Amino acid sequence: MLNTPPLDLAPITRHLRAMFGSRLLVAAVHHLHVFDQLSDEPLPLAEISHRLGLGERPAMVLLPGLCAMELLDYDEAGRLAITELGRYLTQSQTPNLTGYTGLEKDDAGVIEMAARLRNDGPLDTAEGISFVKEGEGPSPMDDPELARKFTLGLAGRARHLSPIVAASMTKREGHLLDVAGGTGFYTYEWLLANPNSTATLFDRPAVLNVAAEILAEFSRSGRPGASGLSERVSFLPGDMLTDELPQTDILLAASLFHDWPTPTCQLLAHRFASALRAGGELWVHDAFLNDTLDGPLPVTDYSAQLFWGTKGRCYSRAEYRGWLADAGLKPTSENIPTQMDYGLIWAKK
Numbered sequence: 001m002l003n004t005p006p007l008d009l010a011p012i013t014r015h016l017r018a019m020f021g022s023r024l025l026v027a028a029v030h031h032l033h034v035f036d037q038l039s040d041e042p043l044p045l046a047e048i049s050h051r052l053g054l055g056e057r058p059a060m061v062l063l064p065g066l067c068a069m070e071l072l073d074y075d076e077a078g079r080l081a082i083t084e085l086g087r088y089l090t091q092s093q094t095p096n097l098t099g100y101t102g103l104e105k106d107d108a109g110v111i112e113m114a115a116r117l118r119n120d121g122p123l124d125t126a127e128g129i130s131f132v133k134e135g136e137g138p139s140p141m142d143d144p145e146l147a148r149k150f151t152l153g154l155a156g157r158a159r160h161l162s163p164i165v166a167a168s169m170t171k172r173e174g175h176l177l178d179v180a181g182g183t184g185f186y187t188y189e190w191l192l193a194n195p196n197s198t199a200t201l202f203d204r205p206a207v208l209n210v211a212a213e214i215l216a217e218f219s220r221s222g223r224p225g226a227s228g229l230s231e232r233v234s235f236l237p238g239d240m241l242t243d244e245l246p247q248t249d250i251l252l253a254a255s256l257f258h259d260w261p262t263p264t265c266q267l268l269a270h271r272f273a274s275a276l277r278a279g280g281e282l283w284v285h286d287a288f289l290n291d292t293l294d295g296p297l298p299v300t301d302y303s304a305q306l307f308w309g310t311k312g313r314c315y316s317r318a319e320y321r322g323w324l325a326d327a328g329l330k331p332t333s334e335n336i337p338t339q340m341d342y343g344l345i346w347a348k349k
């Protein structure tokens with residue numbers, strides 16, 4: 001690990017994402033009527049999702065979120081039940097807080113959250129979805145200005161987390177493929193920690209233009225090894241969903257799967273497994289739900305944020321390990337925390 005770990009910035013991202021958790025709460029009480037639906041009897045997750053008219057993704061964002069808020073819980077039979085606290089959000093309880101929470105029910109963010117939950121995403125996607133390039137439709141990641149805005153929007157987080165990630169990953173000689181690598185910070189830090197290795201940064205062309213500027217700045221930082229980095233990194237523009245990926249020893253998927261729905265994650269796991277050489281390692285850096293799908297709150301709030309803005313959500317380690325095993329990899333049992341409610345898991349080929 002690093003000698004002096006940097007300050008964990010999680011309090012900032014937790015407060016930021018709490019906005020999306022609040023929208024989930026008020027939408028659940030006043031627009032979807034989750035607590036009234038459950039007030040008579042506990043229901044299996046599939047049944048309550050069906051009664052609420054929610055698809056798999058919105059259900060897996062909303063219901064774990066309400067569990068993390070301690071308003072719902074799983075009973076011994078695995079059904080979702082209202083907790084003692086959650087009873088105070090039903091009309092049948094006296095007193096209850098629905099009059100008070102209802103003061104926020106017409107908030108624009110709450111109304112839009114309810115609409116997105118019912119629709120499994122925004123109604124109008126003419127401009128494309130942030131961080132996502134899929135098929136022939138428009139993508140902000142292919143528009144020079146938007147690609148720059150979104151990529152630089154993640155730069156501070158990546159700059160802060162990447163030394164911690166590089167210190168936590170295995171040290172080895174070989175090649176790193178940083179898929180959907182964005183700014184490239186994870187690659188640059190990993191190369192500094194592995195001086196005899198090389199790397200490919202794979203992303204959309206407009207994103208790689210920004211990454212190249214960041215590499216130029218990084219190379220001038222004066223840190224040991226930084227000035228020679230550009231000879232060890234290749235930039236490869238492409239579409240990770242369709243283009244052939246180069247063979248590699250280590251593949252890093254940082255904040256990647258969480259932008260995509262489950263079937264796409266399964267496809268990506270297969271594609272990434274095929275790109276690994278024998279003995280290769282697939283590393284996932286992300287924020288993980290509990291395997292019991294009931295928290296933690298910072299991650300269910302993050303899942304609500306991702307649901308709002310992308311095609312994805314947060315997933316549990318068990319969900320990831322299932323996809324990686326189905327793709328022929330051997331998931332390890334290591335759970336390595338990094339910071340900002342993120343962590344690493346990895347699998348071997």
Ligand SMILES: C[S@@+](CC[C@H](N)C(=O)[O-])C[C@H]1O[C@@H](n2cnc3c(N)ncnc32)[C@H](O)[C@@H]1O
Binds near residue numbers: 204207240
């Ligand atoms: C949330 S960002 C993560 C960036 C970086 N890994 C990080 O952690 O900072 C997702 C990245 O996926 C890229 N991306 C989205 N769809 C893609 C596609 N079909 N092929 C390649 N990259 C894609 C985006 O351009 C964006 O840089």
